[in-house]
Amino acid sequence: MEGKFSCADCYVKACRTKTEEKYPVFCPTKNLEPETLKEVMEEYADEETKAFARESAVIESDYYCKLTRVEETVEFIRRMGYHKIGVATCVGLLDEARTFTKILRAYGLDVYTVCCKCGAVDKTAIGVPEEKKLNKGSGHESMCNPILQAKLLEQEGTELNIMIGLCVGHDTLFLQHSAAPVTVLVVKDRVLCHNPVAALYQANTGYSRFKDVLDPSGKP
Numbered sequence: 001m002e003g004k005f006s007c008a009d010c011y012v013k014a015c016r017t018k019t020e021e022k023y024p025v026f027c028p029t030k031n032l033e034p035e036t037l038k039e040v041m042e043e044y045a046d047e048e049t050k051a052f053a054r055e056s057a058v059i060e061s062d063y064y065c066k067l068t069r070v071e072e073t074v075e076f077i078r079r080m081g082y083h084k085i086g087v088a089t090c091v092g093l094l095d096e097a098r099t100f101t102k103i104l105r106a107y108g109l110d111v112y113t114v115c116c117k118c119g120a121v122d123k124t125a126i127g128v129p130e131e132k133k134l135n136k137g138s139g140h141e142s143m144c145n146p147i148l149q150a151k152l153l154e155q156e157g158t159e160l161n162i163m164i165g166l167c168v169g170h171d172t173l174f175l176q177h178s179a180a181p182v183t184v185l186v187v188k189d190r191v192l193c194h195n196p197v198a199a200l201y202q203a204n205t206g207y208s209r210f211k212d213v214l215d216p217s218g219k220p
Contacts, residue, residue: 055079073185074107086158087113088149088174090165090188097164112156116144146174154179
């Protein structure tokens with residue numbers, strides 16, 4: 001498939017050090033309109049946006065390869081001065097969310113957790129046929145309701161929301177409707193124990209499910 005070259009086609013990563021002579025001809029940085037960069041940098045003038053970017057970078061420097069994602073999340077919350085935290089979780093990862101909630105509360109944080117099945121609305125309400133339910137139409141099966149999750153967390157006045165294992169697409173709806181900023185702790189992948197990058201690491205091996213769409217070089 002032909003398409004416009006982008007960062008996925010670059011192997012020099014010259015933008016990390018602004019080594020301009022090594023920029024590929026298709027490099028987004030090389031071809032960036034000055035006005036676009038100016039407009040973007042003006043966004044960082046907002047104090048909360050600047051704090052987000054600054055503290056993220058400083059935590060990276062202070063704890064690179066030292067802290068787990070859970071620990072980094074706690075540290076980010078602490079440095080941003082947040083006290084009320086929302087957790088939007090898949091009902092299937094409620095045990096993990098419960099443990100995470102206990103950890104946050106142990107740090108003195110006010111935490112409100114909402115699972116995806118809140119509201120208990122049957123899937124047929126959004127046009128899912130009975131035969132496409134996981135239970136194949138044998139009775140009520142609640143839809144995932146990320147918009148309601150976002151609304152309930154907004155009503156609680158959360159300052160930061162954290163996603164744990166929302167489905168593909170449901171996570172998008174939650175991000176669209178969340179009143180508070182959102183970070184992700186867990187990305188759902190039931191096949192790979194919630195480690196989706198493993199599919200990429202295995203993409204060019206005998207275990208790959210992508211053999212029919214990738215050539216031996218790994219290119220689409």
